[in-house]
Amino acid sequence: MHLTRKSRVKDLYATPIGKDVIDKLLLQMNINKRWISNRIVSNMSVKTLEMLLKKKVGPDFFDVLLNLFNQESDIPSVSYQDDVKQWWKEAVFYQIYPRSFCDSNGDGIGDIQGIISKLDYLVSLGVNAVWLSPIYDSPNDDNGYDIRDYFKVLDEFGSMDDFDVLLDELKARDMKLIMDLVVNHTSDEHVWYKAAVDNVNSPYHDYYHFEKSDSKMPPNNWTSFFSGSAWNYIEKNDEYSLHLFSQKQVDLNWECEAMRTDIIEMIKWWLDKGVAGFRMDVINYISKPNKLSDGNVVIGELMGYYGIEHYFYGPKLHQYLKQIKQEAFLPYNAFSVGEMPGIGMQMGKLLTGPDRGELDMFFSFDHLENPGYERFDDYQYDLNYYKSYLIDWTENFSDTCWMSLFYNNHDNPRFISKINPKPELFDYLAKLLATIQLTYKGTPFIFQGDEIGACNQDFESMDDIRDIESTNLYQQCLKTMSPQDAFNKIMAGSRDHARVPMRWDSRMHEAGFTSGTAWLKNMDNRVQYDVAYQQAQSDTVFNYYHDLIALRKASEVLVYGDVEFLYKKVKHYLVYQRVSDSDVYLVECNLSDGSLKSQVQRKDYELVLSNYPNQCQTLRAYESNVYKRRKLM
Ligand code: TEU
Numbered sequence: 199m200h201l202t203r204k205s206r207v208k209d210l211y212a213t214p215i216g217k218d219v220i221d222k223l224l225l226q227m228n229i230n231k232r233w234i235s236n237r238i239v240s241n242m243s244v245k246t247l248e249m250l251l252k253k254k255v256g257p258d259f260f261d262v263l264l265n266l267f268n269q270e271s272d273i274p275s276v277s278y279q280d281d282v283k284q285w286w287k288e289a290v291f292y293q294i295y296p297r298s299f300c301d302s303n304g305d306g307i308g309d310i311q312g313i314i315s316k317l318d319y320l321v322s323l324g325v326n327a328v329w330l331s332p333i334y335d336s337p338n339d340d341n342g343y344d345i346r347d348y349f350k351v352l353d354e355f356g357s358m359d360d361f362d363v364l365l366d367e368l369k370a371r372d373m374k375l376i377m378d379l380v381v382n383h384t385s386d387e388h389v390w391y392k393a394a395v396d397n398v399n400s401p402y403h404d405y406y407h408f409e410k411s412d413s414k415m416p417p418n419n420w421t422s423f424f425s426g427s428a429w430n431y432i433e434k435n436d437e438y439s440l441h442l443f444s445q446k447q448v449d450l451n452w453e454c455e456a457m458r459t460d461i462i463e464m465i466k467w468w469l470d471k472g473v474a475g476f477r478m479d480v481i482n483y484i485s486k487p488n489k490l491s492d493g494n495v496v497i498g499e500l501m502g503y504y505g506i507e508h509y510f511y512g513p514k515l516h517q518y519l520k521q522i523k524q525e526a527f528l529p530y531n532a533f534s535v536g537e538m539p540g541i542g543m544q545m546g547k548l549l550t551g552p553d554r555g556e557l558d559m560f561f562s563f564d565h566l567e568n569p570g571y572e573r574f575d576d577y578q579y580d581l582n583y584y585k586s587y588l589i590d591w592t593e594n595f596s597d598t599c600w601m602s603l604f605y606n607n608h609d610n611p612r613f614i615s616k617i618n619p620k621p622e623l624f625d626y627l628a629k630l631l632a633t634i635q636l637t638y639k640g641t642p643f644i645f646q647g648d649e650i651g652a653c654n655q656d657f658e659s660m661d662d663i664r665d666i667e668s669t670n671l672y673q674q675c676l677k678t679m680s681p682q683d684a685f686n687k688i689m690a691g692s693r694d695h696a697r698v699p700m701r702w703d704s705r706m707h708e709a710g711f712t713s714g715t716a717w718l719k720n721m722d723n724r725v726q727y728d729v730a731y732q733q734a735q736s737d738t739v740f741n742y743y744h745d746l747i748a749l750r751k752a753s754e755v756l757v758y759g760d761v762e763f764l765y766k767k768v769k770h771y772l773v774y775q776r777v778s779d780s781d782v783y784l785v786e787c788n789l790s791d792g793s794l795k796s797q798v799q800r801k802d803y804e805l806v807l808s809n810y811p812n813q814c815q816t817l818r819a820y821e822s823n824v825y826k827r828r829k830l831m
């Protein structure tokens with residue numbers, strides 16, 4: 199159906215993009231989704247709604263939305279049953295941020311030999327797949343997410359020989375490796391870009407987004423994720439170059455067929471080496487419209503970035519993903535997980551449905567903040583929202599598609615620090631989060647440090663901070679805030695909380711990460727939260743992760759079994775069963791730091807794992823219990 203101003207709100211909401219975008223906008227504004235299903239609202243025409251909101255949204259807001267919603271003519275299939283077994287559904291992934299994992303040569307920077315030296319550590323934890331953040335040659339403007347040469351290993355990390363050894367050593371341990379694939383942009387030091395700027399008639403000029411501008415202003419109002427305009431003026435050629443991230447991360451032009459062919463060759467080159475697949479960096483941003491017009495101001499203010507509606511689900515996204523899958527992934531049976539900020543559930547189905555031939559899985563980020571909050575807000579996260587998120591995605595997504603399960607990565611402060619700051623509850627909470635992640639339906643991605651209870655850092659000043667997103671944002675904040683307020687904001691959201699070096703042994707210099715001086719300081723001085731202590735003592739977060747992973751590996755029902763919720767409406771109480779023909783597990787969690795009445799019929803179940811030593815009818819703070827149903831005699 200073609201949507202116009204005569205269409206009703208419910209018609210908009212019935213389209214896949216309409217549903218996701220409206221949900222997202224409501225989430226940003228902290229308005230309950232129920233608002234949209236209210237009879238009066240849902241039957242209202244767009245025209246009427248526009249009149250009502252006129253003062254708030256201005257004239258082109260609904261044009262933008264209608265265009266966006268009309269762009270997608272497909273609808274997610276509802277009948278498809280995803281019961282195909284795949285290694286990546288059964289795997290427990292571990293994300294390594296190479297710069298901060300282990301330094302082998304004392305230069306303060308983690309490296310490939312360091313990773314190799316810790317592979318047996320990963321085996322002892324039980325994980326069997328690794329996602330390695332970028333190790334490619336890079337000037338490191340954004341810690342490797344700005345690639346200068348896709349075929350070379352960054353000197354600081356080692357050599358291609360080191361990489362080949364890593365791959366062999368992983369294979370010897372029966373572990374898979376997936377690489378980071380960063381193809382929305384390259385570094386401005388990539389040979390393609392240099393050729394493009396050198397000579398506007400070079401074929402490489404077409405590999406990037408260059409635009410002329412008549413005024414002395416950039417071609418449009420798009421902003422960069424790292425503050426300021428998304429355009430950089432190239433004086434020599436009197437034109438602007440697009441960069442959605444840092445100035446040194448220039449956006450590739452996916453309209454250019456030769457560029458796509460080169461990227462696909464590069465992907466195949468890595469697959470030939472034996473990597474099992476890719477985590478695809480901001481892959482939903484690769485398709486930009488032909489005409490790069492201004493971003494809508496209302497959407498820009500709400501989302502924090504101008505222009506996003508033009509490219510977060512661009513016109514040819516499906517086509518490009520299908521091409522990558524057909525030409526590169528399928529011949530190698532490679533696995534793909536798309537990192538896709540802003541993609542909601544319905545769009546996610548269209549991008550990862552097993553019948554669609556695009557991606558296998560994706561990272562959605564909507565669970566990382568409570569409604570109405572964003573990453574740089576300082577607030578206490580309410581886990582009841584995570585519960586509602588799990589219920590929603592399980593009931594409406596995972597019947598046809600496969601979820602990813604994670605709390606942390608290199609782009610976010612530690613999730614646990616957002617929830618409850620009381621040190622005496624820390625272990626219970628860490629274990630509760632682990633319990634859900636490893637007994638739920640979907641593929642778990644553990645981020646380095648999760649397993650030893652890593653938390654946010656008490657950075658003392660901006661001098662301690664390295665991340666370009668934080669340093670740029672700090673400068674921007676200083677325009678309107680006091681230095682203290684600006685620093686507090688950075689502390690709430692900085693990616694450096696997660697990027698500090700691993701703590702191997704706190705009795706050692708730099709906690710065993712390096713014999714030199716670490717590139718970023720780890721300020722954590724809790725001696726119990728390092729690998730040495732966590733492995734040596736029982737009852738630690740590490741051992742709990744270990745036991746959960748072992749349980750998951752031994753119980754197919756924890757991978758493929760259905761999820762059934764119980765006591766859905768009871769606040770703070772998360773209870774679900776994993777069910778197959780032969781087995782039933784029951785997981786019971788108290789999501790609060792208070793006590794709660796347990797409703798489980800104990801006689802029917804036997805306890806398998808718990809974060810408390812003994813069980814009673816009252817659940818204590820963050821108590822989580824995993825039970826197995828007794829077989830009937
Ligand atoms: O991140 C993409 C992304 O949009 C965010 O998670 C980002 O960190 C932040 O929110 C921007 O405001 C990916 C990578 O994971 C990240 O490390 C890179 O900086 C980014 O892409 C650019 O390659």
Ligand code: CA
Nearest residue numbers: 301303307309
């Ligand atoms: Ca090193």
